[in-house]
Amino acid sequence: MYPDEPFTIGIDIGATKVLIGSVTQEGKVVHQQRYDIDLSSEQLLRSSIYDSIANYIDLQQVRNVSKTIGIGVFGHVDFEHGEWMGSMRLPGMDKVRFREDLQAKYGFDIAVDNDVHAATLAEMYLGKGRQYRNFLYVNVGTGIAAGIVSDGRLVRGAANYAGEIGHIFVGKDMEPCMCGSNWCLETAASGGGMIHRANRWLMDYPDSILASKIQSGTVVSVDIFRAALLGDPLAGKIHQEFIWSMGIVLVNLVNILNPEAIIMGGGVLQDEWLMKELSTFVFEHAAKVPSNALKEITLTELGPQVVGLLGASCLAWNYEAMN
Amino acid sequence: MYPDEPFTIGIDIGATKVLIGSVTQEGKVVHQQRYDIDLSSEQLLRSSIYDSIANYIDLQQVRNVSKTIGIGVFGHVDFEHGEWMGSMRLPGMDKVRFREDLQAKYGFDIAVDNDVHAATLAEMYLGKGRQYRNFLYVNVGTGIAAGIVSDGRLVRGAANYAGEIGHIFVGKDMEPCMCGSNWCLETAASGGGMIHRANRWLMDYPDSILASKIQSGTVVSVDIFRAALLGDPLAGKIHQEFIWSMGIVLVNLVNILNPEAIIMGGGVLQDEWLMKELSTFVFEHAAKVPSNALKEITLTELGPQVVGLLGASCLAWNYEAMN
Numbered sequence: 001m002y003p004d005e006p007f008t009i010g011i012d013i014g015a016t017k018v019l020i021g022s023v024t025q026e027g028k029v030v031h032q033q034r035y036d037i038d039l040s041s042e043q044l045l046r047s048s049i050y051d052s053i054a055n056y057i058d059l060q061q062v063r064n065v066s067k068t069i070g071i072g073v074f075g076h077v078d079f080e081h082g083e084w085m086g087s088m089r090l091p092g093m094d095k096v097r098f099r100e101d102l103q104a105k106y107g108f109d110i111a112v113d114n115d116v117h118a119a120t121l122a123e124m125y126l127g128k129g130r131q132y133r134n135f136l137y138v139n140v141g142t143g144i145a146a147g148i149v150s151d152g153r154l155v156r157g158a159a160n161y162a163g164e165i166g167h168i169f170v171g172k173d174m175e176p177c178m179c180g181s182n183w184c185l186e187t188a189a190s191g192g193g194m195i196h197r198a199n200r201w202l203m204d205y206p207d208s209i210l211a212s213k214i215q216s217g218t219v220v221s222v223d224i225f226r227a228a229l230l231g232d233p234l235a236g237k238i239h240q241e242f243i244w245s246m247g248i249v250l251v252n253l254v255n256i257l258n259p260e261a262i263i264m265g266g267g268v269l270q271d272e273w274l275m276k277e278l279s280t281f282v283f284e285h286a287a288k289v290p291s292n293a294l295k296e297i298t299l300t301e302l303g304p305q306v307v308g309l310l311g312a313s314c315l316a317w318n319y320e321a322m323n
Numbered sequence: 324m325y326p327d328e329p330f331t332i333g334i335d336i337g338a339t340k341v342l343i344g345s346v347t348q349e350g351k352v353v354h355q356q357r358y359d360i361d362l363s364s365e366q367l368l369r370s371s372i373y374d375s376i377a378n379y380i381d382l383q384q385v386r387n388v389s390k391t392i393g394i395g396v397f398g399h400v401d402f403e404h405g406e407w408m409g410s411m412r413l414p415g416m417d418k419v420r421f422r423e424d425l426q427a428k429y430g431f432d433i434a435v436d437n438d439v440h441a442a443t444l445a446e447m448y449l450g451k452g453r454q455y456r457n458f459l460y461v462n463v464g465t466g467i468a469a470g471i472v473s474d475g476r477l478v479r480g481a482a483n484y485a486g487e488i489g490h491i492f493v494g495k496d497m498e499p500c501m502c503g504s505n506w507c508l509e510t511a512a513s514g515g516g517m518i519h520r521a522n523r524w525l526m527d528y529p530d531s532i533l534a535s536k537i538q539s540g541t542v543v544s545v546d547i548f549r550a551a552l553l554g555d556p557l558a559g560k561i562h563q564e565f566i567w568s569m570g571i572v573l574v575n576l577v578n579i580l581n582p583e584a585i586i587m588g589g590g591v592l593q594d595e596w597l598m599k600e601l602s603t604f605v606f607e608h609a610a611k612v613p614s615n616a617l618k619e620i621t622l623t624e625l626g627p628q629v630v631g632l633l634g635a636s637c638l639a640w641n642y643e644a645m646n
Contacts, residue, residue: 018531024531069473071528076612087409131480132481132483136479140570141362146579148579148580150473150476150478150479150485151476151478151479153474153476155473155475155478155580156474156581156617157473157580157581157582157613157616158455158456158457158581158582158583158613159530159581159612159613159615159616160581161610161612161613161616162579162580163579163583164578164579164581164612164613165578167492167494167574167578167610168537168578169571170492170577171494171495172488172494178343179610179611180608183517183571214546240579248492248506251490251492252491252492252575253579254491255484255488255491256469256471256472256485256486256487256488256579257478257480257489257616258479258480258481258482258484258485259480259481259489260481264326275428281403285503285504287484287487287490287502288502289482289484289487290480290481290482291401292482293480293481293482293484294481
């Protein structure tokens with residue numbers, strides 16, 4: 001079933017599934033299994049995750065498997081202790097002690113981090129980040145977050161929460177954000193924020209070609225960008241403010257962190273022309289020295305279907321390299 | 324003349340002087356000498372710096388001196404090669420190859436970095452930063468810049484230019500900045516920016532108690548803050564926008580970098596009540612997890628007269644630790 005090369009077990013825990021896979025050192029997924037996750041109670045959440053892991057490990061040959069399992073999960077992770085602290089989607093949950101619960105049981109070391117840090121490490125080991133000692137990975141999906149790599153090391157911060165760029169200031173008196181402020185990047189440039197704007201602004205643009213999709217609740221960010229290209233005024237306004245606010249934040253990040261590259265991923269960014277517009281904005285407005293040092297703003301080459309598993313495996317590799 | 328303990332030679336190159344000193348491992352300056360710097364031509368700039376160094380080294384006993392000299396200088400430094408690349412104050416200057424020019428001549432290793440990175444290392448080795456693995460040093464003077472320490476290491480970026488926070492976006496359609504944008508922190512919160520605003524806005528507030536100082540060109544930021552405390556409306560407006568814009572940028576930095584502490588220095592920040600106002604703003608507006616992880620926003624304990632020399636010496640220590 002498996003080739004002879006060594007592999008790592010990676011676990012990607014998202015809001016809708018637990019994906020577990022076996023990843024070779026070249027980043028090839030040789031086997032994977034998808035399990036349902038049950039968020040309906042804390043008890044069921046735990047058991048659905050732990051049962052998935054038990055099932056996958058039972059199924060595997062352990063020959064050639066590396067000694068660390070990597071787990072990438074949404075929300076806040078205590079990297080040092082290997083604990084999932086919670087998520088805004090699961091208010092009040094008790095922390096899940098992955099390392100404590102799994103290490104003794106299965107005999108593996110356990111490395112845990114959040115999904116964006118995991119994806120950043122996937123860029124570093126397997127993606128375009130291999131070329132750079134200093135780069136940013138920026139994920140624009142339902143929310144917005146970043147991973148920062150400085151001199152070949154992931155910047156984690158005091159509580160492993162570095163990279164929370166969704167709440168950077170992009171303008172006064174905008175929509176209220178769930179964080180409590182009313183100036184946040186996410187309200188203008190995340191998938192969720194743009195869909196919210198489409199709903200809110202539709203009354204001013206009743207003839208928008210997106211009207212029926214908005215009213216039926218099926219509009220997504222890619223629809224908005226395509227409608228903007230066709231000249232739809234509502235979509236055009238949302239698109240312009242996306243470029244402005246995302247551009248401002250990327251300029252801030254270039255000035256603060258002086259990266260060689262910005263690698264972007266996430267469901268919102270699927271069009272090369274958007275990347276070109278963002279690049280033009282950033283190179284025009286960033287300070288001269290960091291602008292000259294920035295080689296590219298580019299889309300990730302790692303597919304959305306595999307980046308979670310690859311990231312989880314890279315977490316394990318990074319953990320082994322650090323310990 | 325010297326105690327028996329080992330010391331390091333530090334060189335602090337500013338726009339008005341070259342300060343050279345001998346610093347013990349505990350951060351005591353046991354000897355120092357101030358020299359004039361001549362910015363009137365590139366030739367004289369070089370010779371005034373190199374003559375100062377020659378004079379100081381001639382005067383010293385070399386017993387117990389450490390093997391690396393540290394040089395802190397304003398502007399842009401190529402840290403890797405030990406070269407001063409230039410400064411906006413010295414447009415078009417050729418780079419100064421400190422390492423190449425001085426290493427062979429005197430037999431010392433040469434570590435060069437910019438003044439803010441040097442001051443950040445001074446915090447890390449000798450100041451409040453000793454308590455923290457993750458902190459920011461923010462200098463608010465004529466301009467504004469920061470040093471970022473992540474997991475005990477200074478974040479330098481691709482071109483050693485990380486920390487350029489003076490051009491972070493704080494609002495649309497403000498005064499034009501020398502960088503070409505019209506939204507920069509520096510125009511609202513640097514010493515230079517606030518003095519410029521006092522001049523520009525005086526016509527709307529002719530009865531300001533600062534009027535004569537502004538007209539004679541002698542007003543400084545400390546005057547503005549004290550006048551704001553006395554209820555002067557012009558000073559109050561500048562003060563409010565200082566707190567707002569500096570606060571927004573600190574919130575951004577806390578969300579992006581998740582530090583344990585922010586240590587502030589520079590001529591503009593001399594009053595504890597300003598620090599209290601900034602702290603209140605930041606703890607109120609930063610995202611919950613990084614806000615909870617932030618232990619303090621505090622003034623540096625390193626005096627403005629010595630921080631340049633201490634920073635230059637710490638550069639040498641850091642260079643030795645890395646090599």
